[in-house]
Amino acid sequence: MxxxxxxxxxxxxxxxxxxxxxxxxxxxxxxxxxxxxxxxxxxxxxxxxxxxxxxxxxxxxxxxxxxxxxxxxxxxxxxxxxxxxxxxxxxxxxxxxxxxxxxxxxxxxxxxxxxxxxxxxxxxxxxxxxxxxxxxxxxxxxxxxxxxxxKGTVERVTRKAVQVYPPLIRQKLRVALMDFGVKENMIRCLQSRGCEVTVFPAHTTAQEILAGRYDGVMLSNGPGDPSDNVAIIQEIRDLYDAGIPIFAVCLGHQLMALATGASTRKMRFGHRGANHPVKDLDAGRVFITSQNHGYVVCAESVSPEVAAVSHVNVNEGSVEGLRYKNGNVYTVQFHPEASPGPKDTEYLFDRFIRRMEGGAW
Known part of the structure; x- marks a missing residue:
């Protein structure tokens, strides 16, 4: 036809x-x-x-x-x-x-x-x-x-009830994951590292998360304009103020930036594919990453007192990661669970585990 x-x-x-x-x-x-x-x-x-x-x-x-x-x-x-x-x-x-x-x-x-x-x-x-x-x-x-x-895409894709995923090896930690449109492999990356993962709907309050006494919080990927999620941004701000270790990816990365005073903008055509080079400024290495986003954190809006840029896109220099000065928050724009290289950037999950265990990022 x-x-x-x-x-x-x-x-x-x-x-x-x-x-x-x-x-x-x-x-x-x-x-x-x-x-x-x-x-x-x-x-x-x-x-x-x-x-x-x-x-x-x-x-x-x-x-x-x-x-x-x-x-x-x-x-x-x-x-x-x-x-x-x-x-x-x-x-x-x-x-x-x-x-x-x-x-x-x-x-x-x-x-x-x-x-x-x-x-x-x-x-x-x-x-x-x-x-x-x-x-x-x-x-x-x-x-x-x-x-x-x-519009209204986060509400469409998030799950409607709390769901618990058991660890795939001996349990070491408990993680609360905020589902803004999470990909299943993100959950598996935590399970395979000994985490019991409790996945919460997008509009869960910070108070409910903190009441569970989790070792850390993960903010997932998701669709749409991050600035539309006003209520969610406030809850993320409350989590940030509580000092719990937080690792955020893609939309979660953007929402954390908005919650701490930075701004985002819509890109001309975004980054979508499995071949985007990103430089880890701390490691001095370039990794091939998988990406899917149409918005980006504005570098000039990030206060140096709040966070430092940790990763940049090699092609055009946009922000691909932020390391927060409070020592408990690390965020990236790309997808470390997607394995394009095939597993180059999964080391970020290991960093998250280390931080929840009391070590440094």
């Missing part, structure tokens, strides 16, 4: 429908990863967004029940150059097209994803619509596309 992608700037791309045939309006972003499409689709940070895969061949190893990063896909739409109709891998349990259909994700293939990526890079992230209708009015579509806003 014919499908059409219409971007907010009026660009039109015709291709073939994959997945659901329902009309879909969302914010269009691109990802430069060559593999990991199932993990990308199930990353809650993509709520409200359509994903353009810049690598031309997607779906060639199929899908399976082990690679999900959450209980369901959160990507709103999926755009590829060529969708492999058959997965070839010993772990394959189904094909990607059926997976998209099963979960109601609208998609399109046979379009020039390189041209779409260049538009999003040069003009910035923008809204778009995928439709299978052939008689659409472009003016009406553009009005609908322009009116779309990504």
């Amino acid at each position: 014919k499908a059409t992608l219409i971007l907010a700037n009026g660009s039109i791309f015709e291709g073939q429908s994959i997945g659901s045939t329902e009309d879909c309006v969302c914010e269009m972003v691109f990802n430069t990863s060559m593999v990991g499409y199932q993990e990308i689709l199930t990353d809650p940070s993509y709520a409200g967004q359509g994903i353009v895969m810049s690598y031309p061949l997607i779906g060639n190893y199929g899908v399976n029940s082990e690679d999900n990063e959450s209980s369901r896909p959160w990507g709103e739409a999926f755009v590829v150059r060529h969708l492999s109709r058959r997965g070839s891998n010993f772990r394959c349990e189904g094909d990607l097209d059926d997976y998209l259909k099963e979960h109601g994700i609208t998609g399109i293939q046979g379009v020039d994803t390189r041209a779409i990526t260049r538009i999003l890079r040069s003009q910035g992230t923008m809204n778009g619509m995928i439709t299978c209708a052939e008689d659409f009015c472009i003016q009406d579509v553009l009005k609908t596309v322009e009116a779309y806003r990504v």
